[in-house]
Amino acid sequence: MMNPSRKSTYWVIATLFVAMLPQLTRMSLAVVVLALLPLMWRLLAETRDWQPVPALVRHSATVIALLTLYHSFGNLAGRRAAVSLLTVMLALKLIEAYRVRDSRLIVSFSLFLCATQFLFTQGILMPVYGAATVLVALVSLTQLQRNEAFSSTGETPPVRASIFSEMGFSFRLLGLAIPIGLAFFLLFPRWSSPLWGIPESTLDAKSGLSESMAPGSIQGLFMDDSPAFRAEFENGIPPRFELYWRGPVFWNFDGRTWSGSYFSKNLPAEFMPLEERATSLYRVQLEPNERHWLFSLDYPAVTPPDSRITVDYQILRQKPVTQLLQYSMASNPDFVDSATLPNTLRDAALDLPEEYNPRTRELVRQWQRQGYKGPRLVEHVLEHFTQEPFHYSLDAPLLGRDSIDEFMFDVRTGYCEHYASAFAVMMRMAGIPARIVTGYMGGWYNEMGDYLLVRQSDAHAWTEVWLPDAGWTRVDPTAAVSPMRVAQGSLGALSDPRHLLDFAWLRRIRNGIDIVQERWNERVIGFGAARQSRLLAPLGLDRMSPTLLVTALVAFVALLSVILVPLVFRVKGPRRRDPLQTVWQTFLTRLKSAGFIPRLSSGPMELAHAASRRLPSEAADIQIIADLYNRARYSSRPPDLTTFRDAVRRFHPKK
């Protein structure tokens, strides 16, 4: 039989492991090893009866762990770093946890660790995983409670239950707790705005489009299938070629990397499209990316709360998006952006580093000499991309100092950022103001949910040139090279799968079931003070004050208790019936039916004595059975259970 104290340790190890598993995916390999090694050690130590680790080794392990974490994260203030720190410290605690107290500390912190994972992801499967963690933790705590209670007897607590019945007990406990938990979730008063925010320095899980664009930066996103945002249109989805989701806009080019400029982030937009002229009305459900940009179609006519619209129509939020954010947006694609261009902006949109890319410079000069300028030059450059053997591909080699030259004349293969960058540079060489816009292109329309799902892999970069009268005009050179990119999205434009399991049908299924996540986001993750106050609108209560909410909560929980408390009282402990006791009960029942009523307080031998007097004809059998039971229960060499069971089975007393 397994030593129960050891058994409880296994459960504690399991709890920590289950709680830390989702966190491990966010850590570097070194930290993963650091977190798993102590677990492995304790597991082996427990199975092989190893001695506890000396204090010196433990302390040096802690120091090594701290140094590795610091090396891996740079500082320990970030969220990811803090969670990694907690994980590793708990794992290290495990190698010295030989007391109930320490084990309980680990289990309770494991539950806390389980809560912290929701800082990073609140996917639809996370609650299932959370429930599993809670179940394992409950079993651990039950075990620890028994260990603690029996510690005074100097013996290990009797093992009464199989793993399944232990899990079953915890499962019932969880099942009964969920309705009350839900009531609290719905009715517990929420804060409409946080009391304290997350310091930006602690954000270390940024995702999606970045604050600059170098060759390869969007290409990297192409592999990322996680959703960027979803958009639900009120008045139909605009045609595909208009689905350019505007994000970061870049003005400065240093020969290799595009980045935003100071003024573009700080100047407010001079003119705003009129909201009543907007043709697209939609709601965006933005996944947290720890960045400031909100996305909209050209051109945003409303300013979402806590944000501002810049001179180049980026929507910047004051605080980074750290959790699911929903905002309403209206767009007017016909808006003329900057009919006149101030000189400072014009200069910024024409600025190029000197001495770079001489061959391209010569090419542009040649076109100008041929008489192409203004819109005609734009068209001519696009034609150049179409007619010359340019390829749209992920396998673009790294480019050197004169990256545009290499791209235009030698490599001629690239992803959208290569084309956008080369095009903008050529425009600037020709004296046409140009800038880079990054964002997302297209999206997957989910028919069932009637919304557009935009994934990180839909990230795109295009160009805007300023033309007199027309103002800033969108030009997408990638579309010239690969019309499929615009028509079918980034994945349709490439013939080769991105990885081994990248099938079109699999992507279709995944896009289809995204509706579950969308609804989950909408109903559960996005549930907040505003939604809560409208909760009882169907009952005629328009706005619920906190007082009203608490009243409703108390009333509801009281009502639930009426149903739940009797159920709780029917919860049997984690136990399979003791087989010995079961057989003995059969024996007692047969005695009863024969007319002998056993006294509860009497022991087996006493009972047999009394029963023999009452049923003298059966005395011999009664004595034998009682003796078997007595020995089975108390003797150091108990008889076979089957012997006892057979004896009872053959016992049929007559009245």
Added chain:
Amino acid sequence: MTGAATSTARWAVGRRFDEWILDRVRQKRGTPELPFTLEYRHIYVMPTRFGVWFGILLAVTGLGGLNFNNNMALMLGFILASIAQLTTLLAYRNQLGLTLVGLRAPPVFAGQPAVFKIAIQNPEHRFRFSILAINSLSEDCSDIEPQETVQLELDQETMTRGWQEMEPFRIENRFPLGLFRAWTVIIPRARCLVYPKPDPNPPPLPQTGHGDEGSARPGDGEHLHGLREYRPGDALKNIAWKTSARQQKLYTRLMESPREEACEFNWYLMRGGGVEENLSIMTAWILRAENRQIPYSLEMPGDALPAGLGEEHRDACLKILALFKS
């Protein structure tokens, strides 16, 4: 994980709170008559230290979830809190209906711990998990099968001889998660007989008994060995008629053949020493005589036992010494 820290005082909440509860119980309920069934009004439920810590952790989780409107963390916090709340009911119910059916303690010598045996019966058809009995010095734990009775043992220090009253104790359980304890304070009526502490270094056995040389052979003989109550089959010639007439009960004289020695422990023959010292010495003598199978008689002021041997005789002698009042 056996051998958890054993503190000398196992207080449920805090010393002052416990004393307050004890006072209340003493006033309201007092000493229960056995059998005593634990009912709802006898059972208190309070968080354990771990429960308080768990609560703080949940509060932090909930506050974080609330502040950042992280609904999943908030939900986890609420569900864990609900589970914790449900366990109060389970702990309460695990204890409800248990019946205290017996309290007793076998005699001990002063200085040894008195062991009080608490018989607890589970009259119902459900299993009871890790039921504890706890006093200020010790605790004991057992599961209780349906319709079975277990005996829990509690130690209590003994300093002086005489009757020692059982101190108040708790019946407690922290099932299922150890977050809450349900407990019942019992002010028992039970006592333990404490014999005097045997002198570790007593003077030699007093050779004042009646006896001749040679080894003793109990049975037939000419010498009186002791008296015992008449049993059917005893020879008529051995009946101690005079004693029997005095005691209104038949006594048989136990005769023996010549014997090496017999001891007479006589209070009046003790020389020097205080009362307790002498009692200690006599206790040690009784044990030694019993050990060597030498019959011994005891004479105390107001009480006397004729020479005899055996556990019953020994216990009777020791009881006289334990309860002796000078």
